[in-house]
Amino acid sequence: MNRKVLRKGVLAVAGCAALVTATFGTQVVSAAGTNSAEVILMYHDFFGPSSIWINKSTDGGATFGAPENVVANFTATNPSMDAIVAADMACNTVPSGVKIVKSGPLAGRIYLAWIAADAAQNTSGCNLSMAQSFHNLIVAWSDDNGATWTPQVAMDIGIGQDASTPFAAFTIDDQGNPYFAFDSQTPQPLTVGGATSARAATCATESTTGTGPITDASCSYHMYVIWSPNGGTTWDDGGGTPAGSASIPYQASSANETGTDQFATIAAGDPGKVDISYLHTSAIEPQNQFGKFDPLGCDGMDNATNVAPLPTYPPRCLWNLFVGQSLDLASTTSNPTAAIWTNSQQTSVAMHFGDICNLGIACAQPAPPIVPRDPRHLLDFNMETVDPTTGCAHIAYADDNAGTQYGATVTSPNGNHIVSADQTSGSNILGLGTGACIGTGSPGYGLNQLPQYGGEPSITSDGTGELYASSPNLGLQVDLSTNKGVTWTLAPVNPDSASGDTCLGTDQSNALYACNLAGSVDTCALQADVWKTVDQGVTWQYGTNTTIPMPSGTSCGTSTSPFGVDRQWVDAFIPPPPGTGVPESAWAALLLPVAGVALGVGWVARRRRRSPAAE
Numbered sequence: 001m002n003r004k005v006l007r008k009g010v011l012a013v014a015g016c017a018a019l020v021t022a023t024f025g026t027q028v029v030s031a032a033g034t035n036s037a038e039v040i041l042m043y044h045d046f047f048g049p050s051s052i053w054i055n056k057s058t059d060g061g062a063t064f065g066a067p068e069n070v071v072a073n074f075t076a077t078n079p080s081m082d083a084i085v086a087a088d089m090a091c092n093t094v095p096s097g098v099k100i101v102k103s104g105p106l107a108g109r110i111y112l113a114w115i116a117a118d119a120a121q122n123t124s125g126c127n128l129s130m131a132q133s134f135h136n137l138i139v140a141w142s143d144d145n146g147a148t149w150t151p152q153v154a155m156d157i158g159i160g161q162d163a164s165t166p167f168a169a170f171t172i173d174d175q176g177n178p179y180f181a182f183d184s185q186t187p188q189p190l191t192v193g194g195a196t197s198a199r200a201a202t203c204a205t206e207s208t209t210g211t212g213p214i215t216d217a218s219c220s221y222h223m224y225v226i227w228s229p230n231g232g233t234t235w236d237d238g239g240g241t242p243a244g245s246a247s248i249p250y251q252a253s254s255a256n257e258t259g260t261d262q263f264a265t266i267a268a269g270d271p272g273k274v275d276i277s278y279l280h281t282s283a284i285e286p287q288n289q290f291g292k293f294d295p296l297g298c299d300g301m302d303n304a305t306n307v308a309p310l311p312t313y314p315p316r317c318l319w320n321l322f323v324g325q326s327l328d329l330a331s332t333t334s335n336p337t338a339a340i341w342t343n344s345q346q347t348s349v350a351m352h353f354g355d356i357c358n359l360g361i362a363c364a365q366p367a368p369p370i371v372p373r374d375p376r377h378l379l380d381f382n383m384e385t386v387d388p389t390t391g392c393a394h395i396a397y398a399d400d401n402a403g404t405q406y407g408a409t410v411t412s413p414n415g416n417h418i419v420s421a422d423q424t425s426g427s428n429i430l431g432l433g434t435g436a437c438i439g440t441g442s443p444g445y446g447l448n449q450l451p452q453y454g455g456e457p458s459i460t461s462d463g464t465g466e467l468y469a470s471s472p473n474l475g476l477q478v479d480l481s482t483n484k485g486v487t488w489t490l491a492p493v494n495p496d497s498a499s500g501d502t503c504l505g506t507d508q509s510n511a512l513y514a515c516n517l518a519g520s521v522d523t524c525a526l527q528a529d530v531w532k533t534v535d536q537g538v539t540w541q542y543g544t545n546t547t548i549p550m551p552s553g554t555s556c557g558t559s560t561s562p563f564g565v566d567r568q569w570v571d572a573f574i575p576p577p578p579g580t581g582v583p584e585s586a587w588a589a590l591l592l593p594v595a596g597v598a599l600g601v602g603w604v605a606r607r608r609r610r611s612p613a614a615e
Contacts, residue, residue, distance in 0.1 A: 034509040034534060035060040038145060039543070039572040041515060041558060042098035042112055046526050048563025050093055052114055055559055056146050057543060061513055061532045061572065066547040067561050070112060070140060075148045084242055085151040088136045089116040096137075096180070097170035100573040102508055106176030106231050108573060108584035110142045112149070113170035113180065115163050121290070130360040133200075133290040134164040137180050139232050145575075154180055154235045155226050155246040157187035160200025162291025165221065165262045166358040167381040167567075173268035174430065179227040181266035181276055185219065185291060187249060200289050206312065207286035207294055213314040214284040221285070223261040223278040223324075224249035229271060229333055237334050250336040252276045252324050254343045260285045260298075260317075262356050265384035267393050269429030272330025275393035275443065277323045277384055277421070279352065280345075283314035295364035296375060299355035318350035318408060321397055325443050327427060342442035346421055351399040352378060353408035373406060379455025379472070387484065389465040390435035391428025393443065394485050395421040396450075396459035396469050418450035418457045418471055422485035436484070450479050450488045458503050462510040472499035476516045478537050491537025496520055496529070507572035512537075515570040519557070526564035527557030 039057040041064065044050065051071050055064040071089065074082040096113040117132035135158055140151040157163060161184045168182040188197040203219035226246045228235045236246035252274075253261050259282040267275045286297035300309060300316035324343040332339040357363035357375035364375070382397040400406045402415025424436055426443030437443065450457075454471025461467050467481040469488070475497040479488045500517035507513070516529045521542065530543035543558040550556060559565045575584060 033574045034507055034511040036577070037061065037507045037509070037511070037572045037574045038100070039064070039513060039530065039570065040098050040100065040110055040146060041528060041530055041543075041568060041570050042095055043528055043559065043561075043565045043568035044093045044095050044114065045561060046564035046566045050089060050091055052089065052093055052095065052112055052140075053561065054098075054112070054146055055545065057530075060511070061530050061543045062541060064530070064543050064545045064558050066545075067559060068146070070149050073148050074140075075150050077150055081151055081153070081242060084153060085138055085140075087119045088138065088153070089114070090119055091121070092117045092130070092132050092134065094134060094164055094167060095567045095569060096168045098569045098571045099170065099172045099178070100571045101172060101176035102573060104175035108143070108575060109176055109231070110146055111139055111170075111172060111178050111232065112141075113137075113139045113168075113178065115168050115182075118159065121159070130164070130166070130358075130362050131290065131292065133159050133162045133292075135159055135161050137163060137168060137182065137226065139178055141232050152232055153242050153245045154228070155187070155240055155249060156242070157184055157249075158197050160197040160289055160291055161185050161187055162358070164358055165264070166360055169264050169266045169381070169383070171266050171268050173271050173273070175271050176231060177228055177268070177271055178232050179225060179266055179268050179274065181223065181225050181252065181264040183221050183223050183261045183264050183278060185221055187224070200291060203287055204289040207288070207297070208310060208312060210312045212311055214286065214312060216284070217258045219284050219287065220258045221260045221262070222251050222257070223253040223264050223276065225252045225266060225274060225276065225329070226250065227268075227272070227329060229330060236336055248336050250326070250329065250339050252326070252341055253278060253280070253322065254341070259283055262358070263378070263382045263397070265382050265395055267384045267386040267429065269386055269391060270431050273327045273429035273431070274329065275323070275325050275384065275386065275423070275429055277321060277382065277395045277397075279319045279356070279382070279397075280322045281317040281319045283317045285317070286310070286313055293356075293358050295357065295359070296355050299373060299375065316354050319352040319356065320345050320347045320350055321395070321421060322346065323393075323395070323421065323443065323445060325427065325429070327429070344442050346445050346447065347412070349410055349412045350401055350408055351397065351412055351414070351419070353401050353406060377406060377455060381456045383457060383459045385459050385461045385467070386429060387461045387465040387467070388430065388463055390437055390484070391430035391432040392423040392435070392437040392484065393429070394423065394459060394461065394467055396457035397421065398453065398455045398457060398471070400453065414447060414449055416453045418452060418454050418469065418479070420448050420450065420459065420467070420469065420481070420485040420488070421445045422448060446486070448485050448487070451490055452477070456501070460504040460506060462506045462512065463508065464510060466510070468504050468512055470502040470504055470514060472502050472517075475499045476502055476514055476519065476531065478504070478512070478514060480536055491533070493537055493540060495531045495540040495542070500526075501567055503569050505571040508574045511572070513570050513572050515568050517565065517568055521555055522557040523554050524556035526566065527561060528559040528565045528568040530558045530570055
């Protein structure tokens with residue numbers, strides 16, 4: 001259908017809906033649109049069946065429905081895949097994210113992503129221990145507003161390879177295709193009977209026997225990317241086991257590097273164009289047969305009171321932020337090794353000194369009188385986003401190389417701060433012809449401090465390029481930048497001073513959604529909450545849930561989970577107004593600033609620069 005005709009239809013719908021926009025600083029929000037947004041809160045349970053769950057809102061996050069077990073709502077399209085995924089997630093899952101497609105032919109599709117172990121390893125511990133090898137990367141999507149889900153194993157990297165360092169990153173491109181980024185040893189083919197790979201066993205032996213640190217390059221942890229060019233159905237070459245999964249990933253870190261990569265991040269633009277980042281140390285971390293790092297294996301003398309580390313343990317590790325970019329994944333799906341990557345180190349001084357644990361809450365702590373350096377001081381991940389108005393990437397990471405407790409001999413100029421690494425030059429992944437990132441070659445970045453320190457910072461961009469960040473260190477405090485990350489300010493109001501995890505998302509109207517774990521609102525243990533602002537954090541709307549009656553004075557949060565909640569994520573999408581007959585894909589393509597009506601369009605912002613003739 002002609003886009004001009006469709007756009008006229010949308011203008012008529014907007015007029016009937018009495019569309020009103022409100023402007024707060026540079027945040028422009030369509031009140032009518034955002035009040036009808038579909039919001040998905042995703043998480044896994046902590047004390048229950050180890051499943052992936054969602055709560056849904058259809059009124060812009062004001063109220064949410066009861067928890068829904070995703071595995072109970074798998075479609076019958078591929079029963080064998082349903083069974084594989086259900087078995088793999090029966091003991092341990094780690095959520096990687098929820099994304100709702102905002103534009104393109106898949107607009108409105110909801111993706112859930114997570115990593116899991118497998119049934120064969122259940123005896124090694126579930127959920128709390130994190131002792132298993134998380135070697136399955138899994139995605140499920142819904143095209144019926146979350147009523148049913150189609151699961152697909154994106155890749156099985158093999159028992160003994162672990163993608164939980166400690167999280168895998170997940171994103172989608174501007175056409176709704178999904179991507180994973182993860183760190184692990186080189187993926188290995190599945191072995192007969194589900195046994196760990198011989199290489200994993202060898203690296204585990206080398207980690208505890210020998211006269212010096214590990215030098216076997218095959219024990220290095222690299223950063224990898226996999227993606228689906230067809231909405232999740234097949235990944236990379238599609239030739240892996242099970243069917244449709246990738247048989248080989250893209251190695252995104254430099255092929256010349258040895259050592260250890262952690263905290264993978266990824267942002268995608270046009271299909272097959274990605275920016276990535278990771279933390280790297282030249283030391284090879286000691287590891288066990290499941291791909292887990294030996295506790296405090298990278299922390300020198302901090303492993304126990306007055307006990308010297310094993311000779312195979314390296315000196316306390318120095319970590320730096322590395323970035324990368326590839327623009328040709330779309331032409332190399334059948335042969336990922338042919339993809340071209342540009343990589344560069346962005347921190348001139350290490351941003352972390354010591355161990356990074358990938359065992360979650362089971363991480364060991366140094367014993368007195370050793371200086372108590374918490375190996376989870378960075379918490380569990382970094383994050384990356386792309387500005388849809390420039391195509392420039394923005395990375396949020398924690399820098400704790402400062403002070404007597406965490407500082408190295410040479411401390412970082414950004415120590416004890418969250419830092420945004422903001423792309424300022426080089427190619428952009430959205431194919432835009434104007435703006436800062438229109439050059440060629442390896443992208444250049446500037447490093448800018450946020451006001452506070454906090455581990456596992458989240459970052460997102462709205463459709464106008466406004467950046468938001470958060471970390472659980474100060475509760476649900478949100479930072480915002482209106483100048484591409486150069487400077488940051490704290491939002492005027494912190495909706496909750498307590499937090500265990502945070503996350504951020506936006507809808508097409510530019511409304512900001514923030515999720516929180518174990519907030520002060522909740523009287524039930526380990527629940528998740530969703531908050532929303534349309535005025536840059538001046539006021540906040542709380543997502544209530546009354547689906548399960550509670551005694552007076554009791555609140556089980558937005559999630560109201562009977563099993564407790566861990567690692568929640570949130571995203572939102574404004575669907576077409578009811579009764580218009582406009583498909584979601586057409587609606588998304590037409591949510592453009594027309595006749596002075598600013599709607600904030602997310603990915604489709606770049607279409608603003610097209611000439612009328614192109615429409």
